[in-house]
Amino acid sequence: MRARRQLVPRAGAAGLAALLLAGCTGAERQPGEPITEDDAAVLAELLHRNHEEGGADFVVTVPFSDDAVLTLTGEIDFRRAVGQAQAVTVVDGEDRDTRTLFFDRDALWSGDSPGLPEALTADGAPAASYLRRPLPTDSRAVELIDVVVQVLQNLSAEAPDDPGAFLDGPYRWHGEQAIDGQPTTVYRLRDGRTVAVADSDETLVQFRTPLPDGSAELTVTLADHGTRRLALPAEDETAAAEDHPEIAEAYGV
Structure with missing residues (x-):
């Protein structure tokens, strides 16, 4: 499945304003109320907090047709934009x-697929278990898995944002919700997006966004924030997808 544009902008003042909104619980607040200055202060640190914490476990779900669901379960190092996941x-x-799957800022690795090592060996790639391909730089036409990677990597910022950037626009308090037993405050953003922020430590717990064509919703749930040290597949385990185009196509890489 292909997505027509990047779902989440690169971190920065303008990008964050379009991406996230979160805040503290207010007594007797009603869904649809504008955010407060306290909300904006939490918001300004939200993606920076992910970077400072270092990483997190994640579950991503995308129902990409009436009867098909893609689920990625793994962990990400937000500081290096490196991740690994089991994709089902x-x-x-x-x-x-x-x-x-493994990924960094530049490439995606795909492996542990039945028959892949044998197919690569037969095609002249000794002992390779993974196919690697570049991540696209053109966000107008990318694979669904590339969109997922972009979303995950863009949930981090090296510096906090300006709180004032979140006081304008259609951002609204949406309600309270327990996610995996954790109390959160949920906010409605632009274009049908929502975020849920932990009441306990103001970390990002969940981000939801429609796919560009409006056919489904992508959900990222984060847990166990903290430092991650992830190693990518070694060179001797990896074959370049461009060197084995027929195998890459057959295995959907």
């Missing part, structure tokens, strides 16, 4: 594809 595609309630 379920169709009609049955697992149809399971693979291990």
Whole structure:
């Protein structure tokens, strides 16, 4: 499945204003109320807090057709934009594809797929278990998995934002919700997006956004924020997808 544009802008003042909104719980607040200055202060630190914490576990779910769901379960180092995940595609309630993915700012690795090492060996890639391809720089036409990677990597910022950037626009308090047993405050953003922020430590717990065509919603849930040290597949485990185009196409890389 292809997405027509990048879902989440790069971190920065303008990007953050379009991306996230979160805040503290207010007594007797009603859904649809504008955010407060206290909300904006929390917001300004939200993505920076992810960077400062270092990383998190994540679960991403995307129902990309009436009967198919892509789920990624893994962890990300927000400081280096490096992640790893188990990706499972379920169709009609049955697992149809399971693979291990790694990514950094430049590339995506896909492996642990039945028959892939044998196919690569037969095609002249000794002992390779993963195919690697560049992540696209053109956000107008990217694979769904590339959109997921962009969303994850853009949930971090090296510096806090200006709180004032969040006091204008359609941002609204949306309600209270327990996510995996954790109390959160939920805010409505632009274009049908929402965020949930932990009441306990003001970390980002969940980000939800419609896909560009409006057909489904992508949900990222974060947990166990903290430092991560993730290693990418070694060179001797990896083959370049561009060197094995037929295999890459067959395995959906």
